[in-house]
Amino acid sequence: MASFSQLYVFGDSASDYGSLAAALRAETSAKGRYSGVTAHNTPNNWQILLRRRLNLPLPRDPVTGDVRIANRFVAPQRPSSFSDPSFAVSGATSGREHLAEFGDLRERLAAIAGLRGRGLQGQIDAALDQGIRPSSGDLTVIWGGANDLLLGVREGRNPRKVVRRTVRSMLANVEVMLRSGETRQIVASALVPFQGEVNGVSYRLPYISQLLKRAKQGKGGSNTRAWADYFRSNGSTELLDAFDPGLAELPERYPYAAIVGFRHEFESSWRRFGGRLGDVSAYGIRDTRRAAPSRGGFAEFSSREIASFLHFDNVHFGESGNRMLSRSLELTRRRNRGRFKDAALTRRREGGDGDDRLVGRKANDL
Numbered sequence: 001m002a003s004f005s006q007l008y009v010f011g012d013s014a015s016d017y018g019s020l021a022a023a024l025r026a027e028t029s030a031k032g033r034y035s036g037v038t039a040h041n042t043p044n045n046w047q048i049l050l051r052r053r054l055n056l057p058l059p060r061d062p063v064t065g066d067v068r069i070a071n072r073f074v075a076p077q078r079p080s081s082f083s084d085p086s087f088a089v090s091g092a093t094s095g096r097e098h099l100a101e102f103g104d105l106r107e108r109l110a111a112i113a114g115l116r117g118r119g120l121q122g123q124i125d126a127a128l129d130q131g132i133r134p135s136s137g138d139l140t141v142i143w144g145g146a147n148d149l150l151l152g153v154r155e156g157r158n159p160r161k162v163v164r165r166t167v168r169s170m171l172a173n174v175e176v177m178l179r180s181g182e183t184r185q186i187v188a189s190a191l192v193p194f195q196g197e198v199n200g201v202s203y204r205l206p207y208i209s210q211l212l213k214r215a216k217q218g219k220g221g222s223n224t225r226a227w228a229d230y231f232r233s234n235g236s237t238e239l240l241d242a243f244d245p246g247l248a249e250l251p252e253r254y255p256y257a258a259i260v261g262f263r264h265e266f267e268s269s270w271r272r273f274g275g276r277l278g279d280v281s282a283y284g285i286r287d288t289r290r291a292a293p294s295r296g297g298f299a300e301f302s303s304r305e306i307a308s309f310l311h312f313d314n315v316h317f318g319e320s321g322n323r324m325l326s327r328s329l330e331l332t333r334r335r336n337r338g339r340f341k342d343a344a345l346t347r348r349r350e351g352g353d354g355d356d357r358l359v360g361r362k363a364n365d366l
Helices: 019-027 048-052 105-115 122-131 146-155 159-179 207-218 219-235 237-253 268-276 303-307 321-333 337-343
Strands: 006-011 140-144 185-190 195-197 203-204 256-261 287-291 309-312 349-350 357-359
Touching: 006 019, 006 048, 019 105, 048 268, 048 321, 122 140, 122 159, 122 303, 140 159, 146 219, 146 268, 159 185, 159 219, 159 237, 185 237, 185 321, 195 207, 195 268, 207 219, 207 287, 207 357, 256 337, 268 321, 287 349, 309 321
Parallel strands: 006 140, 140 185, 185 256, 203 287, 287 309
Antiparallel strands: 195 203, 349 357
16 A cells, blocks of 8 residues: 655645634634634644544644644745645635635735735745655645635636636646656645535535525626526536546656546545445534534534534535545545555665665656
8 A cells, every 4th residue: 555754735725724824714703613723613624634544744833833823834934844744725726816815804914914825826836946846755635726616706707717717727736746846646636525415415515505595586696696507507517527637638748647636526435435435424414504603502512513514614614524525535545556656766776885776667767
């Protein structure tokens, strides 16, 4: 089984651990309950859960050792680093834009303070500027694009133009890490699970439900209706159906690398892995369509009660949903362990005293 020595993560709030954006969310949220290091109420998102599963180091502030703001990319003395490899930032788009740049005055001030330009392209640029080149024993995850759609709704942009642009940006991000970052083992994904059915239980991101409701009530104008029509008929399918073939073309240019697409939609994962993944009940999830704060008494909910919701808020999964995502990622890794193993460099020097020789595989190392 392929093993890894480090995990580099580029992404948005689905992957964010310890950024300034996560800390600000906890400090400014009216209802509270955010952890201050993730987009829900506990420090366990898929990234942390997968790191523990693979026995990889957790991202920490290299100066203080603190986990409060572990992502120095937005600290902002300097970006993340070799020992602090989580570049993901809540609010990041697939390009360089950050949602805070388009928000209210408080959000725009936050952008000035350290979030401007923190999209995935900006994150990758920061890594390359530091000379970070993931070794053949490192796994790189690039996962984003959901905020491009949220921004499209907010700014009145055409749904299909946004989708096409997002696909191009995400594929460009992957190729930059392959070409300039010299990454050999990479998992790439776009968007987050939107809607579907797992073992007879339907789920839907609460944000989408609210958008559909506004459109039905005639609120928000033609753009709201256009986005409602898009989500009603496509969900994440249209974008992923364009993204996956683009990933499939990359090995022609980078035949030495393992490039794995992660089809994260829970319905797709259930069809692929079945009982090995488990359905929502296996994770203690009882409510798959509402956000936890939508129920009265949320401020007094126990952690266990919150964990019974798939969604912590309208756009983010709680710990239980993250455990399901982490398990799906782990199963995807196992399914592709042969590809990861083949992509790893095994060349080594043997001998000594002038009688050295290099040992490796002809197809990959020599």
